[in-house]
Amino acid sequence: MLDLLIIGGGPIGIACGLRAQKAGLSFVIVEKGCLVNSLYNYPATMTFFSTSEKLEIGGIPFVTINNKPTRAEALEYYRRVATSNHLPIHLFEEVTAVTRENDIYTVVTTKNTYQAKHIIISTGFYDIAVxxxxxxxxxxxxxxxxxxxxxxxxxxxxxxxxxxxxxxxxxxxxxxxxxxxxxxxxxxxxxxxxxxxxxxxxxxxxxxxxxxxxxxxxxxxxxxxxxxxxxxxxxxxxxxxxxxMTGYKPNFDQLKKWGLLLSDDKFIPEYNPETMETNLPGLYLAGVVCGGLDTHLWFIENSRIHADMIIDNIVVKQLIK
Structure with missing residues (x-):
């Protein structure tokens, strides 16, 4: 039984893992593609709009040659963060089902079945083109x-x-x-x-x-x-x-299948902005997936805080129990 299962091995999923590790929670990160899969699929010559310090996670410095980091530098940074902290990340493992019974979530993937008290969905938006x-x-x-x-x-x-x-x-x-x-x-x-x-x-x-x-x-x-x-x-x-180049969107059908409530117009998931908890108790959202169709609302730099908000809430819940 895990304290937490994190769906999505991008920068925000990794940030959640770092914070969970610091809090002493048992957890696993599952990612359907390679590590930071969305960033990997960015154009090879891409330069970020954000400066490197705004892309940092877990308080780990992101050192770059230029003020604006490149895709290659970001891939190297997040890989080193994940490996040097020995995060339990399972790659090329897609989640196929999420169910809840007696306050416990069962998560079925293409490789394993997990049980966890809490779930964080940080799946991004880059997989489905508009x-x-x-x-x-x-x-x-x-x-x-x-x-x-x-x-x-x-x-x-x-x-x-x-x-x-x-x-x-x-x-x-x-x-x-x-x-x-x-x-x-x-x-x-x-x-x-x-x-x-x-x-x-x-x-x-x-x-x-x-x-x-x-x-x-x-x-x-x-x-x-x-x-x-x-x-x-x-x-x-x-x-x-x-x-x-018409943009991309989260997998709304998957979110609805798992039981999340979405708004009728922009498919914005229902969640508590103070804790990031959804309508499903113990299931949280982190990162760009929170914005529904408005994929310009959340970025790495302004959603890094979700990791602290979520893990703090989980820790408080466990103390109460």
């Missing part, structure tokens, strides 16, 4: 994840979106020789774009190096072309690849 829901979206040339720009050299690429991921894709593929068209639903590039990147994309658009369709929507995809709805009407352009 679809465009348009004809042709299922074609192999349509991609929701991006790794490296070289693949798109000398290709005609349509990039959908105006936030950080879309702008990074547009600029990086352009600089590797792609013919880039940026399709933006709004009237301008999002102000959420990293402050040192936004002037770059605006200038590339002004000089015509990257074509931009503002107030526009991609409405159809075919093997060699796409249709874009613009203020002037539908235009058709040649196309080799579509990078649909």
């Amino acid at each position: 679809n465009l829901d348009i004809p042709g979206e299922d074609l192999p040339k349509v991609k929701h994840y991006y790794k490296d720009p070289h693949f798109f050299a000398m290709q005609k690429v349509a990039v959908v979106g105006s936030s950080n991921s879309a702008i990074d894709v547009a600029l990086e593929t352009y600089r590797k020789g792609a013919d880039v068209t940026l399709i933006v639903r709004g009237e301008e590039i999002s102000h959420r774009v990293k402050y040192w990147v936004r002037p770059d994309i605006i200038n590339r658009i002004k000089e015509g190096s990257i074509k931009a369709c503002l107030n526009s929507n991609l409405v159809a995809i075919r093997e060699h072309e796409v249709d874009i709805e613009t203020p002037e009407g539908i235009i058709t352009i040649p196309n080799d690849f579509v990078m649909a």
Whole structure:
């Protein structure tokens, strides 16, 4: 019998593990992919918006060469944190069922069955892409994840979106020789774009190096072309690849299956903001999963505190018992 089972081996799951270890709780972290799986799937050349100290967990210094850490530096940091503290992390082990009986949770995974008094869900949001829901979206040339720009050299690429991921894709593929068209639903590039990147994309658009369709929507995809709805009407352009950087979302079906209550509009889970406990006693949320569809609400830097809030509440409960 475990005091705690943590679902999700990302930065916040690891932070919860560090705090549980410090409190003397028996626990296991289960992760369906590799360690910090979401970060691993970020673009290879990605640089964080946050400074390294804001990405630190467990009070362990995150030392980087530059002020803004890269994906590679973050992977190294979180791996060293996990291994040097000997955290019990079970990787490539997906949770398939969570049930509760007599105040005890039974968690079934693809490899084991656990029983725990408490559960923390810190599963993030990067596993399920938000679809465009348009004809042709299922074609192999349509991609929701991006790794490296070289693949798109000398290709005609349509990039959908105006936030950080879309702008990074547009600029990086352009600089590797792609013919880039940026399709933006709004009237301008999002102000959420990293402050040192936004002037770059605006200038590339002004000089015509990257074509931009503002107030526009991609409405159809075919093997060699796409249709874009613009203020002037539908235009058709040649196309080799579509990078649909339309965002991602938590696995809401899984959360509902496990018994969590979600709001009707943005699928925000019900939880106590002072303890992070959900409608299910002893089951807590940590990290970006708390925001429902609003995945811009929680980040590593502002959800690290969830670990302290949750473990403090668990310890108090155990003292009362």
